[in-house]
Amino acid sequence: xxxxxxxxxxxxxETPASQFAVDEAAKRVIPxxxxxxxxxxxxxxxxxxxxxxxxxxxxxxxTVISLGEDSARDAIKHALAMGADEGVLLSDPDFENIxxxxxxxxxxxxxxxIGDVDLVLMGRASADWDMGVAPLGVxxxxxxxxxxxxxxxxxxxxxxxxxxxxxxxFQTVEVDLxxxxxxxxxxxxxxxxxxxxxxxAAKKTVxxxxxxxxxxxxxxxxxxxxxxxxxxxxxxxxxxxxxIIEGDSPEEQAQNLARKLREAKLI
Amino acid sequence: xxGTLIIAEAADGAVAPHSFELLAAGRxxxxxxxxAVSALVAGxxxxxxxxxxxxxxxxxxxxxxxxxxxxxxxxAGAALAACEAADADIVLIGQTSxxxxxxxxxxxxxxxxxxxxxxxxxxxxxxxxxxxxxYGGNANAEVTWRGDVQIATLKPKAWDALAPDAGRSGSVTxxxxxxxxxxxxxxxxxxxxxxxRLEDAEVVVSGGRGLGDPSAxxxxxELSGLLGGATGASRAACDLGWYPPAQxxxxxxxxxxxxxxxxxxxxxxxxxxxxxxxxxxxxxxNRDPDCxxxxxxxxxxxxxxxxxxxxxxxxxxxxx
Numbered sequence: 001x002x003x004x005x006x007x008x009x010x011x012x013x014e015t016p017a018s019q020f021a022v023d024e025a026a027k028r029v030i031p032x033x034x035x036x037x038x039x040x041x042x043x044x045x046x047x048x049x050x051x052x053x054x055x056x057x058x059x060x061x062x063t064v065i066s067l068g069e070d071s072a073r074d075a076i077k078h079a080l081a082m083g084a085d086e087g088v089l090l091s092d093p094d095f096e097n098i099x100x101x102x103x104x105x106x107x108x109x110x111x112x113x114i115g116d117v118d119l120v121l122m123g124r125a126s127a128d129w130d131m132g133v134a135p136l137g138v139x140x141x142x143x144x145x146x147x148x149x150x151x152x153x154x155x156x157x158x159x160x161x162x163x164x165x166x167x168x169x170f171q172t173v174e175v176d177l178x179x180x181x182x183x184x185x186x187x188x189x190x191x192x193x194x195x196x197x198x199x200x201a202a203k204k205t206v207x208x209x210x211x212x213x214x215x216x217x218x219x220x221x222x223x224x225x226x227x228x229x230x231x232x233x234x235x236x237x238x239x240x241x242x243x244i245i246e247g248d249s250p251e252e253q254a255q256n257l258a259r260k261l262r263e264a265k266l267i
Numbered sequence: 268x269x270g271t272l273i274i275a276e277a278a279d280g281a282v283a284p285h286s287f288e289l290l291a292a293g294r295x296x297x298x299x300x301x302x303a304v305s306a307l308v309a310g311x312x313x314x315x316x317x318x319x320x321x322x323x324x325x326x327x328x329x330x331x332x333x334x335x336x337x338x339x340x341x342x343a344g345a346a347l348a349a350c351e352a353a354d355a356d357i358v359l360i361g362q363t364s365x366x367x368x369x370x371x372x373x374x375x376x377x378x379x380x381x382x383x384x385x386x387x388x389x390x391x392x393x394x395x396x397x398x399x400x401x402y403g404g405n406a407n408a409e410v411t412w413r414g415d416v417q418i419a420t421l422k423p424k425a426w427d428a429l430a431p432d433a434g435r436s437g438s439v440t441x442x443x444x445x446x447x448x449x450x451x452x453x454x455x456x457x458x459x460x461x462x463x464r465l466e467d468a469e470v471v472v473s474g475g476r477g478l479g480d481p482s483a484x485x486x487x488x489e490l491s492g493l494l495g496g497a498t499g500a501s502r503a504a505c506d507l508g509w510y511p512p513a514q515x516x517x518x519x520x521x522x523x524x525x526x527x528x529x530x531x532x533x534x535x536x537x538x539x540x541x542x543x544x545x546x547x548x549x550x551x552x553n554r555d556p557d558c559x560x561x562x563x564x565x566x567x568x569x570x571x572x573x574x575x576x577x578x579x580x581x582x583x584x585x586x587x
Contacts, residue, residue: 013403014503016536017559020405029402041506101380127538129401129408130518131383136371145340145449148368161453165512166336166364167521169457173337175450185505186512228380231396232409240562242551250570254578255585257550257568262586264565266527266548267470267494 001060001155003050004111005084006122006138007043009068009075012036013127020235027233028097029128039075042123044190046183047079050121051191053155054083061085063117065110067095067103073206080201081193087206088114094211094221100129101227102220104137109214111142119160120180124149135182144178151186270302272355274346275318276334276363277310282317285361287428290322292359292388292421294429299390305353307346307442309334315439320431325438327352333445337452339368344446346373350416352440357395359388362420370420379414386425395419403518404541423466424524424545458513463497465514470496471525471546473516474504475539477532477553478572481509486576487531493583499523502538517542531572535560552576 012035021030031037047064054060064079066072067090076087090106098106111117120139125132132148139146151170152163158177163170165184175181193201211221219225245260247253261267271293275286286306293304306323308314315326329345332338346369350358358373360366362384374381386407387398395417401408412418465471472491474484484498491498500510502517516523517538528546533539535551535558543549544563551564552572561567568575 011402013538014536015405016534017405018557020402022406029406099380101375104375127403127518130403131381132367133371133374133381133383136368137375140372140375146368147450164337166455168364169455171337171455172453173450174453185502226380227413228382229411229413230408231411233401233406235405236407238559238563242561242564242567244556244561245566245568250568250574251578251582253568253570254575255582257566257575258579258582258586260566261527261550261583264548267583267586 001053001057001119002114002117003053003060003062004114004117004120005047005050005062005064005079006107006120006134007047007064007066007075007079008040008126009037009066009072010040010126010128012038013041022233022235024232024234027230037071037074039078040123040126042125042127042183042185043075044078044082045185045187046121046123047082047084048190049150049153049181049183049187051083053119053153057155063088063114065090065107067106069096076206077201078193080204081198082191083197086204089206089208090214091208092211092221097223098221099226099228100131100133101137102225104134104141105220106211106214106216107134108138108141109216110209111138113209113214118177122180122182124182124184132182135180139180142178142180144180145175146180146182147173147175148182149184150181151184153181268302269354269356270305271296271357271359272305272307272350272353273323274334274358274360274366274369275306275308276361276365277308277314280313282308282314283361284428285363285423287321288424288426289359289361289421290318291426291429294322296357296388296390300393301357301390305349305355307349309342309345312439317431319435319437320433322429323437325353325440327440327442329442330445334365336364336455337450338448339365339372340448340450341445342369343372343376344444345442347376348442348444352442356416358416358418360418360420362422366420370418374418377414377416379416379418380412381418381420382410383420384422385419386422388419400541403538404544423522465497465499465516465521465523468497468523469525470494470527470529471499471516471523471543472496472529472531473499473501473533473543474510474531475501475533476503476507477534478504478509481507484510490529490576490580493580494527496525496527501533530560531576533560534558535563
């Protein structure tokens with residue numbers, strides 16, 4: 001069984017608001033000083049999902065793909081240290097600041113280039129742009145079905161049974177492979193890379209493929225060819241009108257708050 | 268003139284409230300010079316009247332169930348047919364279980380893009396410009412489309428539904444087309460409802476990682492119960508397994524707009540704000556006076572929640 005896991009390196013979503021800055025002219029986030037980018041929080045769950053399927057089947061190969069700058073190697077390394085087998089970094093100046101349509105195109109070409117892929121796993125969204133579009137896009141470009149926001153999976157022959165999370169409940173679906181599945185945080189705790197695996201991961205191959213390697217047309221990559229144009233990026237202004245509730249003790253503060261809430265008819 | 272198509276959802280024989288918000292957004296575009304507002308809904312003709320009353324000029328009826336969660340492939344076939352029949356160059360979809368799949372599927376099949384979870388829309392020279400939150404609510408992005416059809420999903424409660432106008436009516440057209448459904452739905456079950464639904468509650472009390480202890484959620488539940496509200500949690504607290512993920516408020520959780528939102532030991536960084544910043548009155552209990560949550564609050568108590576919340580419960584009981 002050949003599984004591809006797509007991962008992404010993003011600015012740390014737990015960066016305090018006070019350290020978050022935007023270059024409005026360039027329409028880019030300025031990396032926060034001293035806060036390293038991290039693997040998108042949903043992606044280790046996608047890697048975990050792949051490893052559980054491989055463990056259950058007793059065979060299989062897991063290839064990790066990341067599209068991004070050189071720092072995306074860290075996202076690949078993390079998945080390799082968890083137990084994935086090989087890595088592919090999609091790197092090209094024409095991949096900078098592209099949209100999710102273009103990302104899906106590049107990822108799908110890479111998946112075709114790997115060949116004979118049974119299952120593609122991705123996080124349910126990336127926590128930077130938070131669109132959740134790429135899994136469906138990759139599936140559409142590959143002409144295969146997509147199941148989104150999975151919390152558990154079981155493979156029986158060529159049929160994958162997936163339990164997925166809905167706004168108000170859960171849903172069980174079946175899909176025949178090949179397919180794309182996006183994985184939710186409800187999937188459960190991803191395994192933590194052990195020292196021995198981290199050392200083994202250093203010896204695993206990471207290939208680097210450019211836009212030319214993927215045989216992308218000139219108008220399929222490049223910031224100028226985005227399908228969703230980014231016109232502005234800015235930090236929304238928040239005006240503070242907070243009233244700090246005073247008091248000589250926490251009890252008095254609490255009593256004053258209760259009184260204020262009652263006066264404002266909020267309770 | 269091209270118009271706007273909204274994808275309405277229906278459950279138990281009634282149109283979902285969020286769909287009326289889509290109609291309000293469509294009408295606002297029409298007021299700015301956009302074309303007619305059409306609505307696609309899956310089910311029978313009895314659904315049409317409420318769509319007209321809330322702003323639709325025309326209604327397209329897809330086969331019942333074809334826009335249910337899990338049936339995005341079926342629904343995309345109907346939606347693409349309705350898009351063509353209505354001559355729509357703008358498609359508005361709810362950011363819901365079906366909408367999350369339907370928007371991208373339609374976009375890729377129409378060779379265009381989709382902007383997810385938009386909070387504002389304007390027409391600029393007849394073309395759509397959308398605002399959406401990104402980077403965990405830290406930034407806003409404004410986007411436009413290169414492709415002919417402009418598809419957006421809208422964040423729940425970012426628009427107010429129009430008051431129903433019983434005098435409005437329009438044409439009803441059946442759409443037979445559906446897409447090939449490769450994903451087979453086996454079963455759908457509702458989450459076990461414990462108390463008041465988070466999204467419907469007028470009061471929400473949420474706790475974050477700053478509680479330091481999962482058992483502190485009992486205190487949150489006591490306070491929310493006393494106020495007739497619901498209990499929520501930040502993503503960090505849910506990720507730690509302190510509270511059920513279904514109760515998560517935030518970018519990747521529920522969106523709530525209660526009259527009163529009490530945030531206990533939540534700094535307001537990252538994910539959380541996006542799910543509750545529409546709350547009408549925010550109260551923060553936090554030891555850090557400079558944290559984001561205190562700044563956006565109407566009232567804040569800068570003190571250890573362990574001292575404040577039990578005293579607040581007693582103080583509220585003593586009010587009556």
